[in-house]
Amino acid sequence: MQQQQIDLIRPQMGTRRALTVRRYGKPGTGPKAYFQAALHADELPGVLVLHHLEKLLLMAEEKGDLTGEVVIVPFANPIGFTQYVDMKPLGRFDMRTGQNFNRHYPDLSDDLVKTVADKLGNDAGQNVKIIRAELRRLIAERRENTGSLTDLQDLRFKLAELAIDADLVLDLHCDWQAAMHLYTSDSSWPDAADLSAQIGCEAALIAEESGDNPFDEAFSLPWVVLRRELGDRFPIPMATLATTIELRGEQDVYDHYAIEDAANMFRFLQRRGIIAGDPGPLPAAKCDATPLSGVDRVTATHGGMIVFAVDAGCYVTAGQELGYVLDVETGDKTPFFSRTSGFLYARVGGRLVVPGGLLCSVAGPEPLPGRVGNLLTAR
Ligand SMILES: [Zn+2]
Incomplete structure (x- = not known):
């Protein structure tokens, strides 16, 4: 495991913020999974799930079972973490701009179509590599061209840069009072059906584009658009499965949930070839996508x-x-x-x-x- 602190733009004199990032496995050796929790800062079930998942990842790494790379951002929103009004944490909207922390992520789709159209060929695997290299370049370019960044824009770019080339992007949220459910792209279904069944989702809500660029769609939409625009000329798989997982309700911060959720996510990583070992049988699905x-x-x-x-x-x-x-x-x-x-x-x-x-x-x-x-x- 390698831990990294990524400094965020200092919001003011005398104040510093940083993202903590922990990496398991070796980059480039296999598929990459990216997890983050608490992008809406007061949504804590995912923070506890990642705490337990990381224990499993550490043991797997010690045993040499990591066959891919797992990137963990255990709390994704240091800005929202300190927003309090009337003794209540307010982690959904940035108090400076009023913007939702889970909207307005960079949409690289149109730029991507233009820049890869003359680079792709007949090898789907090679196309994925070319597209991912271009995504990494484009997001750096987008940051450069955006000029002076607010601390919120800086946070969005830094999170997106960590996830942009991942095969699996799992953004862990929760609702107010809720059953386990997830959101993903139409194009990622039924690919995501094993994840949905493994973690016991009772609703799986799919849309190609839900509006205002939430975090997960920054990673699914480029593939959707590429496949739509260039899919008749080149083999382009839906290479990134990006999803927002709603870990029940905001008060559901319990070990008995989180330990099981973490074990299920570990099994999902085994099923997807990122960790060696037998994940066991897939539980029966509790729902189909709607x-x-x-x-x-x-x-x-x-x-x-x-x-x-x-x-x-x-x-x-x-x-x-x-x-x-x-x-x-x-x-x-x-x-x-x-x-x-x-x-x-x-x-x-x-x-x-x-x-x-x-x-x-x-x-x-x-x-x-x-x-x-x-x-x-x-x-
Ligand atoms: Zn949320």
């Missing part, structure tokens, strides 16, 4: 307090009452429903809601009317 455009994000028609009738992690039917919003000033008591039958994989953590505010999310099997554009926002 389109992100089929998620009903149920919202409140007026402000008030939420009284849920169902927990996260339930199957519900279209039109079933999921709870109500109560305004005790007006007496309005408004039940809320899902438009689709499906799996209620997440609900909000707070019980005060404003008009249009998100209540819960139900993964249905078919795209819903109006679910176009930015699929990760409430509506």
Whole structure:
């Protein structure tokens, strides 16, 4: 294991921040996996999972079982870690710019199409090498051309540079109150089905492009676009599987979950040839993939307090009452429903809601009317 501290831009006099990066195995010897946790800084289940995964990686390395490379960023957001208001950690949005820490990662797709079009050939493996070399060059160039960077832009580039040439990119998040689920690209399904089954996902939400460039799509989208634009001329595999894994809810920080999650991710790495050894049989899948455009994000028609009738992690039917919003000033008591039958994989953590505010999310099997554009926002 090699540990590295990557200094981030100093945000101000007297203040320093750094990313901790730990590397297992040898670069270039096999596939590369990249893991990070707490990009939304107050989402801690993934930090505990990586803590346990690293113990397994260290033992595997000592035994000589690392047949690829694993890069771990145990906490990906030193900026968000120190944001507190009213004694509450606020790790989702950068307080200086208001931007979501998991959006606006560099999209290199269009540049990539232009620069590799005359370099590719008939060997798919060679094409992957050429494309990855170009991705490394392009992201350095993009940083150079961006000029003066904010500390947030600097963080985004430094994380993206660590992951840009990985075969597997696993970004560990959590929801407010939720069952295990993941997001990935249409083009990465069913490739990601073994990961989904191994970690026990109860929903797998797929979209080619969900909007505003979240971290995982910075690594999947270039391959999607290349395959779309040049795939009829050259063999181009979907070489990077990038996913956002939602490790249940934000309060689900327990060893009994994290130790098992880490063991499952270790088995996944074995299955993908990054660690030697038998991962054992793949557990039966708890779900098939469903389109992100089929998620009903149920919202409140007026402000008030939420009284849920169902927990996260339930199957519900279209039109079933999921709870109500109560305004005790007006007496309005408004039940809320899902438009689709499906799996209620997440609900909000707070019980005060404003008009249009998100209540819960139900993964249905078919795209819903109006679910176009930015699929990760409430509506
Ligand atoms: Zn998150």
